[in-house]
Amino acid sequence: MSEAPQPRSSRLRKVALWCLGLAGTGMVLGAGTVAGVFWYYGRGIEGIDVAAIRDYRPPQVTRIVARDGVVIGEIFSERRTLVGYEDIPAHVENAFLAAEDADFYNHEGMDYLGMVRAMLSNIEAGEIRQGASTITQQVVKNFLLSPERTFERKIQEILLARRLERALSKREILELYLNEIYFGHGRYGIEEASRFYFGKSVRDINIGQAALLASLPKAPGKSSPLKDPQRSKERQVYVLQQMVRHGWVQPVEADKFIQGPLELSPQTHDAVVVPGAQEFVDAAREKLIAMYGQERLDRLGATVTTTVDLKLQATAHAGLMEGLVALDRRQGYGHKIKPTPEKQQPRVLEKGRVPLHVGAVLPGLIQPRDANTPADAFVALVGDTRVLVKVREGSRYDDPKLSMDEQFPPGGVAMVRLLTLPTAEQPAQGEIGSGPQAAVLVAAVDTGEVLAMVGGEDYQRGDFNRATAAKRQPGSSFKPFVYGAALATEKYTAATLVNDSPEIYEKWRPTNFEADEYRGDIRLRVALTHSVNTIAIKLLDAIGFEAAHTFARAAGIRGELASNLALALGVSELTPLDVLSGYLTLARGGSQLEPTVIRKIEIPGEPAWTPERAPQQTLRDDIVFILTSMMTSVVEEGTAKAARALGRPSAGKTGTSAEHRDAWYAGYTPRHVAVAWVGFDVPKKIGKGETGGKAALPIWIAAMKAAEADQPPLPFVPPASVQVRTIDRRTGLLAPADAKPEDVLEEYFIAGTEPIETAEPAALPTGDVVLDLYGDGDEHADAAPAAETPAAEEPKNGLPSVHDDPG
Numbered sequence: 001m002s003e004a005p006q007p008r009s010s011r012l013r014k015v016a017l018w019c020l021g022l023a024g025t026g027m028v029l030g031a032g033t034v035a036g037v038f039w040y041y042g043r044g045i046e047g048i049d050v051a052a053i054r055d056y057r058p059p060q061v062t063r064i065v066a067r068d069g070v071v072i073g074e075i076f077s078e079r080r081t082l083v084g085y086e087d088i089p090a091h092v093e094n095a096f097l098a099a100e101d102a103d104f105y106n107h108e109g110m111d112y113l114g115m116v117r118a119m120l121s122n123i124e125a126g127e128i129r130q131g132a133s134t135i136t137q138q139v140v141k142n143f144l145l146s147p148e149r150t151f152e153r154k155i156q157e158i159l160l161a162r163r164l165e166r167a168l169s170k171r172e173i174l175e176l177y178l179n180e181i182y183f184g185h186g187r188y189g190i191e192e193a194s195r196f197y198f199g200k201s202v203r204d205i206n207i208g209q210a211a212l213l214a215s216l217p218k219a220p221g222k223s224s225p226l227k228d229p230q231r232s233k234e235r236q237v238y239v240l241q242q243m244v245r246h247g248w249v250q251p252v253e254a255d256k257f258i259q260g261p262l263e264l265s266p267q268t269h270d271a272v273v274v275p276g277a278q279e280f281v282d283a284a285r286e287k288l289i290a291m292y293g294q295e296r297l298d299r300l301g302a303t304v305t306t307t308v309d310l311k312l313q314a315t316a317h318a319g320l321m322e323g324l325v326a327l328d329r330r331q332g333y334g335h336k337i338k339p340t341p342e343k344q345q346p347r348v349l350e351k352g353r354v355p356l357h358v359g360a361v362l363p364g365l366i367q368p369r370d371a372n373t374p375a376d377a378f379v380a381l382v383g384d385t386r387v388l389v390k391v392r393e394g395s396r397y398d399d400p401k402l403s404m405d406e407q408f409p410p411g412g413v414a415m416v417r418l419l420t421l422p423t424a425e426q427p428a429q430g431e432i433g434s435g436p437q438a439a440v441l442v443a444a445v446d447t448g449e450v451l452a453m454v455g456g457e458d459y460q461r462g463d464f465n466r467a468t469a470a471k472r473q474p475g476s477s478f479k480p481f482v483y484g485a486a487l488a489t490e491k492y493t494a495a496t497l498v499n500d501s502p503e504i505y506e507k508w509r510p511t512n513f514e515a516d517e518y519r520g521d522i523r524l525r526v527a528l529t530h531s532v533n534t535i536a537i538k539l540l541d542a543i544g545f546e547a548a549h550t551f552a553r554a555a556g557i558r559g560e561l562a563s564n565l566a567l568a569l570g571v572s573e574l575t576p577l578d579v580l581s582g583y584l585t586l587a588r589g590g591s592q593l594e595p596t597v598i599r600k601i602e603i604p605g606e607p608a609w610t611p612e613r614a615p616q617q618t619l620r621d622d623i624v625f626i627l628t629s630m631m632t633s634v635v636e637e638g639t640a641k642a643a644r645a646l647g648r649p650s651a652g653k654t655g656t657s658a659e660h661r662d663a664w665y666a667g668y669t670p671r672h673v674a675v676a677w678v679g680f681d682v683p684k685k686i687g688k689g690e691t692g693g694k695a696a697l698p699i700w701i702a703a704m705k706a707a708e709a710d711q712p713p714l715p716f717v718p719p720a721s722v723q724v725r726t727i728d729r730r731t732g733l734l735a736p737a738d739a740k741p742e743d744v745l746e747e748y749f750i751a752g753t754e755p756i757e758t759a760e761p762a763a764l765p766t767g768d769v770v771l772d773l774y775g776d777g778d779e780h781a782d783a784a785p786a787a788e789t790p791a792a793e794e795p796k797n798g799l800p801s802v803h804d805d806p807g
Contacts, residue, residue, distance in 0.1 A: 056176060056179070058082075058179070058180065059077045059299055060080040060188075062297070062301060062304065063304070064306060066306060067305065070274050071274065072274055072278075072310070073278060073284070075285055075297065078186075080187075082301055083201075085171045091206075091207045092202060094210075094246075095210040095214035096178065096214045099211075099218075099238075099242065100138075100214070100217070101135040102246055135173065135174060136164055137158075139180070144160050144164075181217045182217065183197075197209075197265065206257070208240070208256075218235075225262050274310060276317065277306070277310060278459055279459055279467065283453075283465075288302065288601070291601070302603045304598060304602075307449035312452045313451075315702065316442060316703040318702070319698070323696075323698045324435060324438055324678070327695050330689075330690075331686070333436075334414065334432045337413070339409050339411035345365055352381070352382040352384075353383035356383075357418070358420065360418050361415055361418075362415070363413050363415060364380025364387055364430070365413060366379070366412045369405060369410070376404070377389055385422060385428055386422070387416055387427065388428070390430075390431060391431075391432065397434070414434065416432070417431050437466055438676065438677060438679075439455055439465075440454045440675070441454075442703050443673050445588055445669075448594060448595050450580075450595050454467065464681070466677070468575055468577045472575075472677065473571050473658065474655045474664050475569065475654075476569065476639075477570060477579060477692065478567075478568075478572065479653060480586065481548060481555060481582065482548050482568050484551050485539075485550070486539045486542070488620070488623050490750060490752065492539070493524070494523065494629065495525070495727050497521040498521070498522065498524060498539070500519045500520060500534050501520070502518060503537070518534065522535070523732050525630050525747070528630045528633070528634065528653075529633040530638050531634075537568045540565055540568040548567060549561050552582060554619050556581035556592050557579075559578045569658075576675045577675075579675045583673050585618065586631075587651075587670070589624050590620055591615045591616065591621075592618040622721045629651075631651035632650065635651065639691075640654050646708065648669060648714070651667055653667065654692035656690075656692045657679075660690055662683070665693065665696040666700075667700060669704070670714040670717075671708060671711065721751050722748050722749070722750070723748070725755060727744065727745060728744060728759035729745055733758060736760070
């Protein structure tokens, strides 16, 4: 008997159950497969180092600023400036969420609905307008994974995104993202992007600018408003519409920016850096490396405030250039060039047939101009190499009164400094390399801060800074330290007579500037005023090298000092900064304070660093005051009379090294101290008749006039312990009661060293006149009269009368 057929509903139920079983089995197998895939590709993932991620120190910009906050330089490998989440305005955050990840605060690393929405939106638009990666995933890509695009990396990205969400807060993730991403034109992170595109911090941008920034990370190269403004506008509008859609901005407010321009900064293309103080940028860099190490340099993100006064720096540089141009024209450097006889030209070319390198200075034979020669250049043959020599209009060697051919005639010889070597496409490039270089430093007496530092004619980043690194003989500008050491023994005073006469020291017979002309007994004040070599040597011989070394070290001189009598003539090689340090101590009345170029270093997350400024009284103020008084006489009546153009009391000393290779002037007022140096990088004679008073002093005057500006003159005020006596000019003893006014003067003394004997009335006139016979020869540059009256022998010290109120 056959079975009755099953009802239709029963068969359908079985089929449904069978399908459900298959589906369930498939889901289980699929889930297992997915789990297996995630396990397989995730098994090698290391744990997230949360501490390392939180200690986020990417490459970023360190800014070097002037004392007034103006940026003078930047140090970076990537242009990035970190900004904290708390400093990011809400509308900036919302713009990026609208553009990148609207559900950022709702998902746990993966936004599945967002992926579907992005796919539909991109299909509708016909282009990629939304991405499927969350902000968390993008952080994982940038921080934890390699940039390659593989299935394995995608699986790892998903796993790590979930882990990162559990390890960090949403705010921490967003802060990492906004500081890391690239915005085009070498700018990383929203702060640098905002400064570049809008010229201001991200804290200060509006909604439209925020939307423009948020539109860039998708395709920073294509979407840049500098390359494709129309595309950038379209992307900005899209972001603003998304912000309206999510309720993050009102339609009326968004429409204002949708209809408006992009509002870019007019300075978009260039960093806002004021040139002209690159010496301070290099000094700041050296300080950062010394403190934090080379490896941390590009990750510090520091702000270094320097001491430079940009206006004074520019004026000091202009004065230096004027001084060099005047020297060039006196000596014919780059000027007064005449054709060389044909028979001598081969010798010129032979000197240039050496291995060439950038920076070499070699003679070049000027060639006839042709149609291809630029109007502001000439061609010179250096050996067998043609060099195109540019002479920029208004530059040091440009003479506006002459044409290029008149100033640089064919057949003439010009010293050429090679800037580039020849290539297959370009000839060698060069510049005039004839004249000497110079340096000048200016510091504030009260703080020791260096306000101006010019390291050369055209200093660029990384150049040789002559102000801090050129070790040269200071000549007679070192003599004050010898005289100071003599005063410190209390065996000598400014009124002590020493015989100006020749002596022989172990076969060495030093002479004065005018050889074999001597004056007999003269007071130390007069000897320093006229830079008498024989007196300085006799003082050093009497007090010993150690005493001079001790005084110079106490003043702040750090360079190596000679241990022979030539020390008195300034043969020890010192840098201009070294000399500045010594004169700064004298200007401060014996209180030593190291010159500084850094005011503050600020690194995010670390305490600000400021230099320790602890002055020490290393020299007695009474000794230093008397020495200063003697140096004011150098200005009033001696080798630095031109410094009277400053129009206020100042003390200083000229210096000219052996064979006129270096010219110096160092000096100070109660407010400022400055040092100027002129010479060749490879030492050689500057030129006939060039001295400290002629070549360096004008540069010093220009810098000091700018430093003092419209401030009223200040006197050098003597300490209470300094004694004053009226003395006889001829003998340095106390003046007799019936002495004539022109035969006496007031002199300063350390207590206990003042004279106690009274001079006998002179039977004859008070001696011959003070002749310009001594020291540097700087007095000749001042066109002093051939003879002066006896009353003019004694320098006016530029100090208040002892009967005046010192205050």
